[in-house]
Amino acid sequence: MPRTYGHTPSSSAPVTTTVINIQTETPVRDHIVWSLFNTIFLNxxxxxxxxxxxxxxxxxxxxxxxxxxxxxxxxxxxxxxICALVLGLLLTIVFITLFVTGALMIPQMVRQHGGY
Known part of the structure; x- marks a missing residue:
């Protein structure tokens, strides 16, 4: 005679199931390193x-x-x-261009030579 251990499938006990929902984490880029760079250098x-x-x-x-x-x-x-980067680069290029061409020296030269 075979021996059975545990519950038999024909038992009248209700079968309960557990469902675990595992949510995949959606990566959200917060751009904190870029923001820190813009805060320090292009503010x-x-x-x-x-x-x-x-x-x-x-x-x-x-x-x-x-x-x-x-x-x-x-x-x-x-x-x-993006706005900080574009504005910072444009203003830096304009300032360097004015400095190299000497446009920033014109008011100083006018004062040195007595002006009008």
């Missing part, structure tokens, strides 16, 4: 600092689990970083 009109603030807000939202909020703040930080 024209405080755009770099504002981008850094939005990057920190994006990172905070990501830590809380608010992916949509993190993406919104990250998008704003990215736009501010």
């Amino acid at each position: 024209w009109c405080c755009l770099g600092f504002m981008a850094f603030a939005y990057s920190v807000k994006s990172r905070d939202r990501k830590m809380v689990g608010d992916v949509i909020g993190a993406q919104t703040y990250a998008s704003t930080a990215k736009c501010l970083n």
